[in-house]
Amino acid sequence: MKEQLYSYLLMLGDNSMILAHRLSELCGHGPSLETDIALTNISLDLFGQVRNFFQYAAELKGGDCTEDNIAYLRTEREYYNCILVEQANTDFAHVIARQFFFDQFQYLQLKQLEKSSDETIAAIAAKSIKETRYHLRFSSEWMRRLGAGTEESHIKTQAAVDRLYPFVDELFTASAIEKALSDAGIAMDPGTVKAEYEQETKTVLEEASLILPDAAPRFAQGKQGMHTEQLGYILSEFQYMQRAYPNMEW
Amino acid sequence: MVREALQINNPEVQRALESVCDPEVPVLSIFDLGVVRKVDVLEKHVQIDLTPTYSGCPAMDTIAMDIMTALAEIGYTAKIKHVLSPAWTTDWISEEGRKKLEAYGIAAPRNQQVDKRILIGGASELECTNCGSTNTQLVSEFGSTACKALFRCLDCLEPFDYFKCLK
Ligand SMILES: [Zn+2]
Numbered sequence: 001m002k003e004q005l006y007s008y009l010l011m012l013g014d015n016s017m018i019l020a021h022r023l024s025e026l027c028g029h030g031p032s033l034e035t036d037i038a039l040t041n042i043s044l045d046l047f048g049q050v051r052n053f054f055q056y057a058a059e060l061k062g063g064d065c066t067e068d069n070i071a072y073l074r075t076e077r078e079y080y081n082c083i084l085v086e087q088a089n090t091d092f093a094h095v096i097a098r099q100f101f102f103d104q105f106q107y108l109q110l111k112q113l114e115k116s117s118d119e120t121i122a123a124i125a126a127k128s129i130k131e132t133r134y135h136l137r138f139s140s141e142w143m144r145r146l147g148a149g150t151e152e153s154h155i156k157t158q159a160a161v162d163r164l165y166p167f168v169d170e171l172f173t174a175s176a177i178e179k180a181l182s183d184a185g186i187a188m189d190p191g192t193v194k195a196e197y198e199q200e201t202k203t204v205l206e207e208a209s210l211i212l213p214d215a216a217p218r219f220a221q222g223k224q225g226m227h228t229e230q231l232g233y234i235l236s237e238f239q240y241m242q243r244a245y246p247n248m249e250w
Numbered sequence: 251m252v253r254e255a256l257q258i259n260n261p262e263v264q265r266a267l268e269s270v271c272d273p274e275v276p277v278l279s280i281f282d283l284g285v286v287r288k289v290d291v292l293e294k295h296v297q298i299d300l301t302p303t304y305s306g307c308p309a310m311d312t313i314a315m316d317i318m319t320a321l322a323e324i325g326y327t328a329k330i331k332h333v334l335s336p337a338w339t340t341d342w343i344s345e346e347g348r349k350k351l352e353a354y355g356i357a358a359p360r361n362q363q364v365d366k367r368i369l370i371g372g373a374s375e376l377e378c379t380n381c382g383s384t385n386t387q388l389v390s391e392f393g394s395t396a397c398k399a400l401f402r403c404l405d406c407l408e409p410f411d412y413f414k415c416l417k
Contacts, residue, residue, distance in 0.1 A: 034400070035390075037390060041392040042392075044304075044306040045304055046306070047306045048302070048304060049305045052305060123334040123335035123337075127302070127334045127335070127338075128305060130417065134391070138391050
């Protein structure tokens with residue numbers, strides 16, 4: 001059980017961390033000063049949440065395991081984030097759609113985890129959900145603005161939805177660890193919030209004059225450590241300092 | 251949720267802690283901000299429970315370091331524990347703290363309903379911290395630090411920060 005809990009914390013943390021890293025790549029490159037600041041602020045909140053998950057994971061592991069080892073010193077197959085969050089920034093519509101699809105999921109997930117029988121997970125969720133609620137408001141507002149904006153913003157946002165939505169399915173496919181831990185009242189069985197997710201997502205997309213694609217879900221196994229080539233590029237930058245100067249501290 | 255005032259039975263420690271400020275909003279002491287949850291003094295050692303404002307707020311590390319330094323100066327060692335639960339909310343900013351924020355030019359948090367209306371483009375009820383006009387407009391949900399949103403006044407045309415409501 002302890003080993004499973006450790007892996008579960010890694011999965012929770014990795015989703016936020018890889019997305020936070022993607023957002024941090026936009027620092028100084030946002031389409032406007034306000035959105036630049038917003039995206040990096042969201043990144044900072046997410047990194048804070050990651051620290052909470054990884055500090056707890058390090059405590060469980062014991063020995064000389066630290067939050068930094070966990071974040072930086074794993075191989076690609078040992079990262080358990082979903083494929084959605086590793087998708088490249090390409091254009092602003094993609095950045096916002098990726099954020100919206102994730103925020104909506106994360107909001108429902110944290111709402112469940114607030115009731116986790118594991119007190120630390122419940123405390124982290126209760127802390128994080130306040131921030132995630134704010135992120136979700138930001139990303140859904142931008143979905144509406146872009147979708148119902150100009151002809152060009154609409155076309156780009158619909159393209160982002162078409163490309164990214166097929167990755168959403170993975171979020172709701174419970175891994176063996178999620179199944180085992182949700183039976184124990186610790187984790188969320190993501191299948192239980194799927195209907196609510198689809199309903200909430202549909203509402204925002206309709207207001208944004210966007211439609212959900214009927215393309216089949218993409219086969220994705222990020223939760224099992226199987227990634228697209230995107231993650232390799234992320235990790236080579238993310239881990240550079242620790243690999244080049246082992247044990248360096250900021 | 252309103253918090254009761256913290257009792258510290260050691261005036262010297264109390265004074266030292268009161269001197270520690272939020273590095274990003276230096277008019278607020280850590281008590282004004284409401285992040286000090288518990289203080290236990292055992293002879294020359296102080297045990298403190300702190301609660302973070304935002305999960306990733308870099309000010310928290312600075313605050314912890316400043317506390318250690320302030321206590322070391324009066325000959326105390328300190329141990330700081332970060333507690334997440336119950337999670338901090340902007341309601342924990344003291345009345346005194348809210349006044350200091352406004353005087354400093356940052357609009358104090360209102361409530362979630364007001365935030366929600368403003369942030370989704372509804373009419374603003376925020377008074378400009380410069381001229382008092384409510385003819386104000388949200389510029390960005392995110393400001394210079396994790397805790398702030400950016401507004402502008404349409405009358406005096408000055409920008410101002412709003413300490414956003416977190417509940
Ligand atoms: Zn004004």
